[in-house]
Amino acid sequence: MKYVDEFRDRDKAATLRREIAALVQEIRPARPIQVMEVCGGHTHAIFRYGIQDMLPEEVEFVHGPGCPVCVLPMGRIDDCIAIARRPEVILATFGDAMRVPGSHGSLLQAKADGADIRMVYSPSDALALARTHPDRSVVFFGLGFETTMPSTALTVLEAERDAIGNFSVFCNHITIVPTIRAILDSPDLRIDGFLGPGHVSMVIGTEPYDFVARQYRKPLVVSGFEPLDVLQSLWMVLRQIADGRAEVENQYARVVTTGGNAAAQRAIAAVYELREFFEWRGLGSIDLSGVRFRDAYADFDAERRYAVPALRVADPLSCQCGEVLTGLLRPHECRMFGTSCTPATPVGALMVSSEGACAAQYRYAVRAA
Amino acid sequence: MCLGIPARIVRIDDAERMLATAEVGGVRRQVNIICIVDDAHPVESCVGDWVLLHVGFAMNRIDEAEAAATLRVLSELGEMQAELDAMGGEGEIRR
Amino acid sequence: MNIVTLSHGGGGKAMKDLIDQVFVTAFDNALLAPLHDQARIPLALLAQLGDRLAITTDSFVVDPLEFPGGDIGTLAVCGTINDLAVGGAIPLYLACAVIIEEGLPIDLLHRMAGSMAATAHAAGVQIVTGDTKVVPRGACDKLFVTTTGIGVIRAGVDLAAYHARPGDAVLVNGVLGDHGAAILAARGDLSLDAPIVSDCAALHGLVDVLLAAAPATRFLRDATRGGVATVLNEIAIAADCGIEIEESAVPLREAVQGFCEILGLDPLYLPNEGRLVAIVPQAQTERALAAMRAHPLGAGACRIGGVTERRRGQVVMHTVFGGQRIVDMLVGDQLPRIC
Numbered sequence: 001m002k003y004v005d006e007f008r009d010r011d012k013a014a015t016l017r018r019e020i021a022a023l024v025q026e027i028r029p030a031r032p033i034q035v036m037e038v039c040g041g042h043t044h045a046i047f048r049y050g051i052q053d054m055l056p057e058e059v060e061f062v063h064g065p066g067c068p069v070c071v072l073p074m075g076r077i078d079d080c081i082a083i084a085r086r087p088e089v090i091l092a093t094f095g096d097a098m099r100v101p102g103s104h105g106s107l108l109q110a111k112a113d114g115a116d117i118r119m120v121y122s123p124s125d126a127l128a129l130a131r132t133h134p135d136r137s138v139v140f141f142g143l144g145f146e147t148t149m150p151s152t153a154l155t156v157l158e159a160e161r162d163a164i165g166n167f168s169v170f171c172n173h174i175t176i177v178p179t180i181r182a183i184l185d186s187p188d189l190r191i192d193g194f195l196g197p198g199h200v201s202m203v204i205g206t207e208p209y210d211f212v213a214r215q216y217r218k219p220l221v222v223s224g225f226e227p228l229d230v231l232q233s234l235w236m237v238l239r240q241i242a243d244g245r246a247e248v249e250n251q252y253a254r255v256v257t258t259g260g261n262a263a264a265q266r267a268i269a270a271v272y273e274l275r276e277f278f279e280w281r282g283l284g285s286i287d288l289s290g291v292r293f294r295d296a297y298a299d300f301d302a303e304r305r306y307a308v309p310a311l312r313v314a315d316p317l318s319c320q321c322g323e324v325l326t327g328l329l330r331p332h333e334c335r336m337f338g339t340s341c342t343p344a345t346p347v348g349a350l351m352v353s354s355e356g357a358c359a360a361q362y363r364y365a366v367r368a369a
Numbered sequence: 370m371c372l373g374i375p376a377r378i379v380r381i382d383d384a385e386r387m388l389a390t391a392e393v394g395g396v397r398r399q400v401n402i403i404c405i406v407d408d409a410h411p412v413e414s415c416v417g418d419w420v421l422l423h424v425g426f427a428m429n430r431i432d433e434a435e436a437a438a439t440l441r442v443l444s445e446l447g448e449m450q451a452e453l454d455a456m457g458g459e460g461e462i463r464r
Numbered sequence: 465m466n467i468v469t470l471s472h473g474g475g476g477k478a479m480k481d482l483i484d485q486v487f488v489t490a491f492d493n494a495l496l497a498p499l500h501d502q503a504r505i506p507l508a509l510l511a512q513l514g515d516r517l518a519i520t521t522d523s524f525v526v527d528p529l530e531f532p533g534g535d536i537g538t539l540a541v542c543g544t545i546n547d548l549a550v551g552g553a554i555p556l557y558l559a560c561a562v563i564i565e566e567g568l569p570i571d572l573l574h575r576m577a578g579s580m581a582a583t584a585h586a587a588g589v590q591i592v593t594g595d596t597k598v599v600p601r602g603a604c605d606k607l608f609v610t611t612t613g614i615g616v617i618r619a620g621v622d623l624a625a626y627h628a629r630p631g632d633a634v635l636v637n638g639v640l641g642d643h644g645a646a647i648l649a650a651r652g653d654l655s656l657d658a659p660i661v662s663d664c665a666a667l668h669g670l671v672d673v674l675l676a677a678a679p680a681t682r683f684l685r686d687a688t689r690g691g692v693a694t695v696l697n698e699i700a701i702a703a704d705c706g707i708e709i710e711e712s713a714v715p716l717r718e719a720v721q722g723f724c725e726i727l728g729l730d731p732l733y734l735p736n737e738g739r740l741v742a743i744v745p746q747a748q749t750e751r752a753l754a755a756m757r758a759h760p761l762g763a764g765a766c767r768i769g770g771v772t773e774r775r776r777g778q779v780v781m782h783t784v785f786g787g788q789r790i791v792d793m794l795v796g797d798q799l800p801r802i803c
Contacts, residue, residue, distance in 0.1 A: 001394050001722065003375035003419065003431055006440060010786040015447040017786075040803055041371040050787020066371075069803055094424070095799030108796075121654045121727070121800060122425025124401060147371045148802070151426040154403055158386075199371035202421060202429045225371070227785040232443065254436035255373075255421050255429050263404040264428065343795045355803045364789040372802045374725045394722020396649075397657040422726070424802050 003254070007226030008049075016231045017054055023238040024058045032060045034190050034327050035237050038180060039145075039197035040067030040355030041225045047364035049227040059234070062327035063350070063357030065179050066197055068144045069096045070349040070356040071280040072172060073315075077102030079308035080170055083139055084115040086306065090133060091117045092126035093141035100352050103313045107141075123155040123169075130159070130167035139302045143172040147199040149291070150264035153271035156293070156300045170302040171292055174278055176200050177208050178289040184216045186326050193237035195230065196222035198252040203268075205260030209248045217246040224252035271297055279312065281349035282321030321348040324357060331361040338362060373423040375431055378402065384412045391422055402427045468568045473598025483596055486570070487560075490577040491584070495557070495592040503592035505557065505614075514616035518553035520544060521612040529572065529607055531650040533643075533662030534737070536609055537579035542666045542737060543688070544613040545587055549668035550684040550740060552623050552675060553615030558584060561595040563608040576607065587666040589613075621675065625702035625743075627682035630773040633749040634707060635742040637670060637756050638663070638764030639715045640692055644734030645723045654800065656726065660719050665738030670761045677755030678748035686740045690794060692768075693732035695741045696779045697793045699771075707779045709769030709791070728801035732781075733794055743771065 027033065037043055043063045046052055052061055065071055077100055084091035084107065091107070098108045098119065111117040116136075120126050123140050130138035142152040152169060159167045176197060183189070196209055201222045212220045219240035223233035233251040240247060250256055271293060278290025293301040315321070318336055323329040331337055331350065341347040343359050350356035354363065376391040382399055389412075391400045405420055405427045406412050420427035471478045488496065495503045510517065524540040534542075541558065548555040560580065564573065584591050642663040649658040667686065675681055685695045692714075700707045716731055724731045738761060744752045749767060756762030779791040 001375070001718070001725070002377075003436060004725065008784050010784060012440070012443040012447065013786050015443055015450055018450055019446060039371055044803070047789060049783045049785040050789045051785070052787075054785075054787050067803060094802045096801045096803045098799055099796070118653065119800060121398075121656075121802075124425050125653070125655060144802070145371070147373070147423055147428070150404060150428070151401075151424050154401060154426065197371060199373045199421070199423060199428070202373075225373070227783075227787075228443070232439070251439065254432045254439060257429075261404050261429055263407065267403075353803055354801065363792050372728045393726055395659050395719040396722040396726060398655055398726070 004226065007224065007228040009228060012228055013054070013231055016235050020059065020235050020238060021056050023235065023242050024056045026242045027238065029058050032058050033192045033238070033241065034060050034062045035193045035195060035234060036062040036064045036183070036191045036327060037195040037230070038064040038066045038176060039200065040070065040353070041199065042195055042223060042230055043067065043357055043360055044355045045225055045227055045230050047360035051227055051230055059238070062191060063324070063331070063360070064183070065280065065283060065325050066145065066176060067353055067355040068174055069100055069353040071174070071282060072100060072143065073279045073281045074101065074103045074313040075279070075311050076172055077106070078104065078313065079310060080141055081105070081107060081110045081115070082308050083170060083302055083306050084110055084117050088137045089116065090129055090136050090138045091115065091141060092120045092129055092138060093117065094143070095119045096353055097141055097143060101346060123152050127155050127159055127164065127167055130164050134166060137166045137168070140167070140169045141172070142169040145174060145176050145197065145200050146203045146268070149173045149272065150203060150267045153267040156271055156297055157267065159300060160297070168300045168302040168305050169293070172290070173272065174290045178286055179280070179283070180212060182283065182286050183326055184212065184218070188326065188328055191218065191327050192241060193219040194221070195233050195237070196220045196248070198222055198224045198229070198256060201252070201256045201260065203261050203264045206248055206250050206256060206258050213246045213248050219246050221249045221251050222256055224255065281315060282319070282325055284322070316347050319348040321350050324350055331358040334358070371423070373421045373428065375419055376400070376422040376427070378415045378418050378420060378427065381412055381416060387412060389415060389427070391420065391427065393422070398425065400425050400427050404428050405430050466570045468564050468566055468570060468573065468598055470566050470598055470600065473564070473596065479596065486573050486577045487594060487596070490581040491591040493590045493592065495590060503557065503559070505592070510616050513554055514618040516617040518548050518551050518615045518617050519612065520547040521610065522547060523608060523610040525605065525608050526647065527605065528650050529576070531662055532646050532660070534664035535576060535579050536607060537576040538583045538664050539737060540609040540611045541580050541583040541587065541589070542664050544611040545589060545666040545668055546686040548613045548615035549671045550623070550686050551617060552621035552671070553617045555587065555589050555613055555615040555668050557614045558589055558591045559593045559612040560591050561610040562597070563604050564596065564598045565604045565606050566598055566601050568606055583666065587668065623681065623683050625683050625685070625699045628699050628703035628705055628743045628771050629682070629745070630705055630771050631746050632682060632743050632771040633746055633767050634696070634709060634769040634771065635744055635749070635752060635756070635765060635767050636692065636715065637740055637762040639717045639720070640687070640736060640739060641720045641724070641731040641734035642717060643737045644691070645720045649723065654727065656723065658719055658723050660717065660723065663736055663738035665761050667738060667740055667761060670756060670759045673755045673759050674742060674752055678744050678752035680745045680748050681752065682743040682745065684740050684742050687736045689735050691733040691735055692741060693730070693779065693791045694793060696791065699743060700779050701777050703771070704776050706772040706775030706777070707769060708772050708775070708782065709779070710782050711784045713766060713768045715764055715766055728803070729798055732791060733798050
């Protein structure tokens with residue numbers, strides 16, 4: 001497939017491995033170089049293609065917070081289930097969210113228990129459900145970073161234009177930039193550079209990351225999602241470290257431009273406003289890291305349409321997701337990894353979705369022979 | 370939450386609503402193209418374009434020249450390595 | 465409207481008529497014809513063919529009932545034949561039980577019975593006994609079919625997962641994932657239009673030529689639910705060996721690859737209904753492949769990997785990119801993802 005197969009090329013990967021090994025020799029790090037891939041899509045690619053094992057021991061990926069399913073707090077899942085249980089409601093959701101545990105089970109369990117929950121591929125499909133079920137109330141479980149925000153917003157704008165009154169969104173969209181800043185501000189920070197989220201950047205452009213280089217003096221390379229993209233971006237980060245530079249670079253120029261996508265940004269600006277704070281599983285509350293609907297779209301806001309418990313449910317005490325997210329622990333160093341916390345019975349955020357660092361490590365990582 | 374894949378627009382289904390059919394490896398799906406339409410790229414001109422598809426929305430056009438440039442960097446690196454190897458042990462001086 | 469009602473399940477004339485007109489007419493054979501409560505099969509005939517009786521049973525539920533490349537009828541016949549065939553058994557007879565939700569169009573039932581009959585006939589297998597139940601609306605999803613199969617295992621054939629040995633080759637008979645992708649696409653809720661047809665097929669003919677060419681074959685398994693990944697894990701555990709496969713050798717149709725990219729699915733876990741995994745000693749691998757490739761259901765046969773001494777109990781894939789990763793058992797169902 002075009003733009004896919006050529007970015008999975010094994011020979012070019014071998015070239016990059018040699019360059020990376022040479023750079024590490026040049027840098028001569030006193031401790032392993034830690035590069036955080038912010039986006040869960042990168043985490044998935046790293047494990048899916050076995051990239052970590054292709055690298056010298058002196059280079060480690062730290063798997064960042066960019067899996068919006070993983071970081072959704074239990075209280076929000078509980079609220080979503082409360083909405084889904086209403087007899088008039090059809091809840092439409094991406095498949096990813098089905099297994100995320102709330103404090104009393106997941107959407108998958110709520111469905112088995114009788115709630116009308118449908119998996120959709122697109123918010124457009126949720127709106128189509130509303131059109132074909134005028135007697136029911138269709139609620140779309142809107143989640144994701146800036147990548148997914150425009151599609152939800154454009155769907156709401158379409159619902160407004162077509163006056164579809166039985167459609168609303170339970171909005172859990174979050175924004176990545178304040179979270180990167182929160183990680184950079186953490187006192188024990190050891191991260192030496194970042195792979196920037198390619199598809200978020202396709203929407204917002206590369207400028208919003210400038211502070212990472214300017215203010216915090218860390219290299220950031222916006223990266224595509226094929227394995228060659230990830231390896232090349234890592235090489236670019238290491239090149240910067242070797243040169244003593246800290247810049248925002250764009251490896252994914254075939255998709256990402258400096259300014260991002262104007263139409264998508266207009267849709268975001270029209271529909272959403274920032275929340276004062278939003279709660280992240282594993283990271284706690286982060287200021288200005290979530291969005292909600294503007295008052296003009298209150299009719300499409302499921303949170304205003306339905307009373308939800310809105311309880312804050314604390315992360316389990318023994319959970320060490322926060323330390324893994326900031327690179328202080330590797331997934332298997334968590335005290336619950338693989339014992340009380342597994343993909344079948346996830347306790348922490350990172351074991352929840354296949355993009356979560358712990359789930360990916362558990363599922364894919366080649367353990368000692 | 371970022372699964373996006375390259376797809377090609379093969380047909381405009383509804384110009385007013387900006388709906389088109391996109392194809393990935395022979396699999397087709399109706400997608401929204403509002404984010405890739407502007408004055409320089411009217412609706413009808415999108416047919417044949419490669420786009421990045423995410424949850425049923427064409428989010429950006431894929432720039433063929435940039436894709437080629439990215440790969441070219443790697444090809445050139447490979448050639449440089451091969452030349453160094455051909456020069457014998459000298460290529461290993463760096464490491 | 466001509467639909468099945470609860471009276472068709474009441475044991476009276478309506479039921480007898482339904483069974484006669486739909487099933488007995490379609491399945492038409494001498495063992496079924498007397499309509500005893502059981503089919504009566506001469507032992508002498510069975511004894512001529514081998515030295516062990518094989519029996520297997522499987523229930524079939526599929527949504528939608530009809531899909532590109534088959535329907536629940538073809539599935540119910542092929543699936544049970546395949547469960548016999550991969551044990552090295554010659555499939556001979558099927559029993560068929562159907563549970564019908566009231567309201568099912570009788571036309572549809574005719575079509576399903578017709579495709580069961582045609583599939584069985586083509587496979588040289590007879591449907592010799594059966595049962596019909598009708599349940600109230602909501603008590604089942606349109607139509608459930610259970611088939612039980614009887615076959616005879618040829619003397620000397622002993623296929624088992626624990627026979628796999630380091631050095632053996634891992635073979636498949638063609639492109640993977642067609643059935644799973646065809647079903648997901650046919651459901652329509654993902655609004656994907658995919659030119660993918662189910663691989664549903666009866667594999668006993670292919671198994672015959674494979675075992676004739678490679679009599680030392682260790683093990684065969686049809687890669688249904690959980691796909692090839694699950695079968696390989698079962699073998700690795702049963703034989704206490706490792707299994708290593710090459711991603712670049714895993715055969716996939718481009719449309720299935722595209723389908724999986726869009727939905728974030730892993731084709732190794734997609735179910736197949738006409739694909740098997742064969743573990744064959746290295747020395748007989750080429751003969752096994754040649755024999756399969758000469759058969760219509762094995763044209764795409766290839767080697768995807770091998771059994772190893774190291775990494776016991778694990779399946780490892782060498783990726784196209786040059787890395788490697790574990791191919792684990794799935795925790796639950798594979799769900800489409802956008803992450």
